[in-house]
Amino acid sequence: MTAVEIKIRLFVEADLAPGQAVVLSRDQAHYLFGVMRLGLGARIGLFNGRDGEFPGRVVEAGKRGGVLECEAQLRPLQMPPDLWVLFAPIKKARTDFIVEKATEMGVARIIPVQTDFTNSERIRQDRLQAHAVEAAEQCGGTFVPEVTPLAKLPRLLDDWPEGRKLMFCDEALSGEASAAPLAGLERGAPWAIVVGPEGGFSQAERDRLRALPFAHAVPLGPRILRADTAVVAAMTVWQQALGDWA
Amino acid sequence: MTAVEIKIRLFVEADLAPGQAVVLSRDQAHYLFGVMRLGLGARIGLFNGRDGEFPGRVVEAGKRGGVLECEAQLRPLQMPPDLWVLFAPIKKARTDFIVEKATEMGVARIIPVQTDFTNSERIRQDRLQAHAVEAAEQCGGTFVPEVTPLAKLPRLLDDWPEGRKLMFCDEALSGEASAAPLAGLERGAPWAIVVGPEGGFSQAERDRLRALPFAHAVPLGPRILRADTAVVAAMTVWQQALGDWA
CATH class of the missing domain: 3.40.1280.10 (SPOUT methyltransferase, trefoil knot domain)
Incomplete structure (x- = not known):
């Protein structure tokens, strides 16, 4: 899994860690499954501003919601200068x-x-x-x-x-x-x-x-x-x- | 006449020099007299990419055209780097x-x-x-x-x-x-x-x-x-x- 394979990146509020399940909001589910047509098993990049970036694999996909599961951390948090x-x-x-x-x-x-x-x-x-x-x-x-x-x-x-x-x-x-x-x-x-x-x-x-x-x-x-x-x-x-x- | 007084600047094709009359196109006349509501005697900045900037005073203003008269050069041409x-x-x-x-x-x-x-x-x-x-x-x-x-x-x-x-x-x-x-x-x-x-x-x-x-x-x-x-x-x-x- 390289950064290049992950085209879609999504900011989420949830904590991120390997194996962590991330529940999508209705808007996020609509974007990923309705607009971008992702299916089960698809991967996107997840970050929350605190934990770095994790690949998230689609494990549930519905019209009003869905769940991604975090895999191993792709990149650590990169803080900007103060x-x-x-x-x-x-x-x-x-x-x-x-x-x-x-x-x-x-x-x-x-x-x-x-x-x-x-x-x-x-x-x-x-x-x-x-x-x-x-x-x-x-x-x-x-x-x-x-x-x-x-x-x-x-x-x-x-x-x-x-x-x-x-x-x-x-x-x-x-x-x-x-x-x-x-x-x-x-x-x-x-x-x-x-x-x-x-x-x-x-x-x-x-x-x-x-x-x-x-x-x-x-x-x-x-x-x-x-x-x-x-x-x-x-x-x-x-x-x-x-x-x-x- | 300082640069601060001249709020409107207009690019024109005509040569610019002190006393030079600049004939406005229909679009330029519409902009200056219709949109910006300038009247006779109003001044704008004129430049053509070659001669620097000159104040142009409105000496004729109509719906379909107009004439500006150049005053003394305000600024020389400032070329960018090559x-x-x-x-x-x-x-x-x-x-x-x-x-x-x-x-x-x-x-x-x-x-x-x-x-x-x-x-x-x-x-x-x-x-x-x-x-x-x-x-x-x-x-x-x-x-x-x-x-x-x-x-x-x-x-x-x-x-x-x-x-x-x-x-x-x-x-x-x-x-x-x-x-x-x-x-x-x-x-x-x-x-x-x-x-x-x-x-x-x-x-x-x-x-x-x-x-x-x-x-x-x-x-x-x-x-x-x-x-x-x-x-x-x-x-x-x-x-x-x-x-x-x-």
């Missing part, structure tokens, strides 16, 4: 994309934030969390980042956790040198990346961010990037300099 | 995204390629080119990359231009060190980046790419990235190491 991504929700499709991309790139927590130029007053946290699950399913991940409720940026900064550094993507630096601000910093520390909304940060926000002792301003090249592009580019810069791309 | 991006077209929305993201990140030419695992037999080149124009309009670009017709990867490699290097995103390297393969290479040389389709490259393609004297295999971290994510991540790695992010 990285948070803070972003200002934008148009729906791009917000979904940001959650998907942050999950693919490796993030522990995704925090939608309200900034001075954020239009969004509310988000669908359950939908964004489902996007994170789907991204992990599609991209071979065994961990699913937590998507938190919408938070106000000033309040987050007021209560900023001791020891966590903040990478702040500063459009005003556009054109200056890039990875230099992170050079020589220690790997393995807790970090966060904050990416502003389409209109950028307000001058007051920029002044505050720049004055924070734990914040590091990082430019992302000479062009203006959309917020979703900036999330992937910023995470690439960070993963290369301080994350697990080393 | 970088091509080769990608295998995937689902429509993600293909559109790749063109948008490559344009934002700074690319001279975008080449859709057919690979062994590419499903797409055809693309809408005009639609993709329009996406590149729109990305440049939205992101403050003054250059629009050319989107070429769909090309077969083996034929492209057979006729590879002398002196152009190729960065090849190799999933098989996943987990190995990242920016190292580009370290110490000379900036300013012509390059291309090739990103495979969702299923990756075939073994035959990988063998061929790895054997090419002008190709450099670069890993993109320990996770599997979707093709659209990989394009942004790969361009970030390249722009930092060899492009204009320095």
Whole structure:
């Protein structure tokens, strides 16, 4: 059994261990047996964000439910770095994309934030969390980042956790040198990346961010990037300099 | 007149110079005067991919046309590095995204390629080119990359231009060190980046790419990235190491 044979991957809540039976929800059964037409004996990949990945063999299949039995562990849990991504929700499709991309790139927590130029007053946290699950399913991940409720940026900064550094993507630096601000910093520390909304940060926000002792301003090249592009580019810069791309 | 005052940017075919009159097409007039409700005297940003950006003042506005008059140049043409991006077209929305993201990140030419695992037999080149124009309009670009017709990867490699290097995103390297393969290479040389389709490259393609004297295999971290994510991540790695992010 190799990873290549397992095309379908499913996130489940249940504990996973060799021989463990996993009871499917109605939606999961519909997907596996109705949509994907799997039969008894078929194998998929199972992960729950805690125990790694296990092949699950179909031992019961019905219209409203089913049971998979775990075989030997295929891969251990692969934790992302202790990285948070803070972003200002934008148009729906791009917000979904940001959650998907942050999950693919490796993030522990995704925090939608309200900034001075954020239009969004509310988000669908359950939908964004489902996007994170789907991204992990599609991209071979065994961990699913937590998507938190919408938070106000000033309040987050007021209560900023001791020891966590903040990478702040500063459009005003556009054109200056890039990875230099992170050079020589220690790997393995807790970090966060904050990416502003389409209109950028307000001058007051920029002044505050720049004055924070734990914040590091990082430019992302000479062009203006959309917020979703900036999330992937910023995470690439960070993963290369301080994350697990080393 | 600062860049901030100009919210609307329009790509036009006409030459641009101070005092130059720019005649609008019917669609452009509809957009500016019907949708955006601009009146006489309003200013937008104009660029044509050759002359930089000029403020254009509305001097005639009608339902079926209009005329803008260029003022003094706002910004010179900002050329991207001499970088091509080769990608295998995937689902429509993600293909559109790749063109948008490559344009934002700074690319001279975008080449859709057919690979062994590419499903797409055809693309809408005009639609993709329009996406590149729109990305440049939205992101403050003054250059629009050319989107070429769909090309077969083996034929492209057979006729590879002398002196152009190729960065090849190799999933098989996943987990190995990242920016190292580009370290110490000379900036300013012509390059291309090739990103495979969702299923990756075939073994035959990988063998061929790895054997090419002008190709450099670069890993993109320990996770599997979707093709659209990989394009942004790969361009970030390249722009930092060899492009204009320095």
